[in-house]
Amino acid sequence: MAERRTTYLIQDPYDLDAVQFIRTIDLDYGIRPICLYTSTKDRFYGELDFPILTSDLIEASIDVEPDDLSSVVEQLGEYDVCGVVPYREDTVEVAAELCELLGLGWNSPETLRRFRDKFEQKTYLREIDPTIRVPECRLIATADDLIAGALPERYVLKPNDGLGNRSIGMFGADGLAAARAHLDRESGPFILEEFIGGIEYHIDGQVRGEGDVESLAVYEYVRTEVNGYPTVYLGELLCPTTDPRFDQLVDYADRLLTATGLRRCPFHLEVKVDDEGPCLVDLGARLPSEGGGRTISRLHPGRPDAYAIAAHDYLGINAVATGPIDWTAYDRARTVLVYGVSEEVGLIASVGGVEAVEAMPEFVRWAVKPGVGDPLVATTDLRGAPFIVELSCVGDRSDALALMDEVRSLVTWNVDAGRRAAEIARVGSTARRARRKLHWLLHQRMHGAR
Incomplete structure (x- = not known):
């Protein structure tokens, strides 16, 4: 009888964070995933954009119907499934059902489903611990x-x-x-x-196997009202441990995450603080998006990176990073994230200031780098930011805010671009979309798709 191979499941992994988990788990354990795809069209484009998804780092790939996951389980008979990696917010629901169908001892399906139901989660928290303030x-x-x-x-x-x-x-x-x-x-x-008024923050961390809550980063949000929406991102500022609200926020996160019952999972918690103290805004069972796990890892260089710790806990293989958290590097400089905001719709025909930002001593990385041909939408949410850049500021809060303003003044698009530049950008964008669509139509004709 053939030996059962160990694997884990990951849904729709056409994302940089998913790729990071695949590489990390392969490096640490040599375990390859079975990728579950809920759309053959999205799978096609995802594999086109991320060649790793068709490489030998993948155990298998299966097209699934989210409403019929039991049929997926029937295809896993030759495997020992050790876990599910719900790396993104919209993969938590499928993870909850898979855990139930496979009998995985990770988190209860009820616990996970509450993380995709804001009303149910807040109602539950109010009932389970009335001392935790929720709206x-x-x-x-x-x-x-x-x-x-x-x-x-x-x-x-x-x-x-x-x-x-x-x-x-x-x-x-x-x-x-x-x-x-x-x-x-x-x-x-x-x-x-x-x-709820006051200042909004987010706390990112990891709930460990015994329910210990490890907060690893606290950020202050900077938002504005634009394009008819009142909560558009302008930036984020790291909250140092010396800030009077740091301990208050970490304590709130500890009590709230404990009440959720979550185990062996990263968390992204959004909180507002007014004169009455912290109050829940939103809560996700995931690492922060747009490569936020990389930022957390840089803040604590003496620990395994955030993806490695989350992967170990997802799969329940062994304990890592069990010692105390060292905040020295975290407090050495203030991490700053700057978000671009667009009030126009169309394409980027010309872009300026990218090299100037990269030459700044504070520059760390582009989470989203602007380029000619990129689409522009009227920014209302995270997806609509034309650029996101991470910086490291040695200074206080006012210095960090000034740095954010400087970056926004440097990065420009479509300034005196001219009709020719606009036409070149339009033709280039149209050609790229046409090539991708042609590839898809050929694939669809050969293989069929839904």
Whole structure:
């Protein structure tokens, strides 16, 4: 009888974070994943963009229907599945069902599903530990539900399973017409919750096997209102351990994550702090997006990187990084993330300031590097940022804010680009899209697709 091969499952892994997990787990354990694809079209383009997905680092690839995961389990008879890696917010639901079907001793399906249901999670936390402050909220299925209960003086509407800061609206009690219009142009259901003032932060870390909560980074968000949306990213500033709110936020994260019941998993927690203290905004069972795991790893160079620790905990193979956390490097310089904001729609025909930013002594990396031919949308959420750059600032908060302003003044697009440059960008973008589409149509004709 053939020996059963050890593997793990990862869904739709056409993403830099997914690739990092694949490389890390192969390097540490020599275990290759079975990739599950929920769309043959997205799989085709994903494998085109990330050649590793068709390399010998992959055990197998399976096209799946998310509504029929039991048929996937039937195809895994020759494998010993040691875990699931839900590297991105929208892969947590499938991970929850797979864990249930495979009987994996990671997290209960109920625990994981709450991380994709904002209303259920906040209701659960309020019931399990009333000392944890969460906003008053209710579920909104249709615009008519707005008047089914009293409206707070100010309130927030956002998709109940939302991610990436998408489709968020803020309204006053006298803004019923605007709230209805917001719901009519977005897909639901929505959660309606009271508006919490103050400063917004996010805490990133890892919940270990016994439920110990390790906060590894605290950031302050800098947001603005633009393009009709009130919470558009401008940047993030690392919160040093000497900041009076650091310990308050870490303590809140510890109590809240403990209450969720989560184990062996990274977390991304968004919190607002006003005169009453911290209050939950959102919570994800994942590393921060746009390569945030790399940033966390640089903040703690004496530990295995964030992907390695998360991978060990996902697969439950052995314990790593069990010692105390050293905050020396974390406090040595203030990490700054700067987000570009576009108010126009079209293409980048010319871009300036990229080399100047890269020449700055504070430059670390581009999370999203702007280039000629890139699409431009009116920025309303994370996906619409034309650039994201990471910097390291030696200075205080005011120095970090000044650095953010300097970068925004340097990076420009379509300034005196001229009609010829715009046409070159348009033709180049059209040609690239046409080539990709032609490849897909040929593939579809040969293999079929859904």
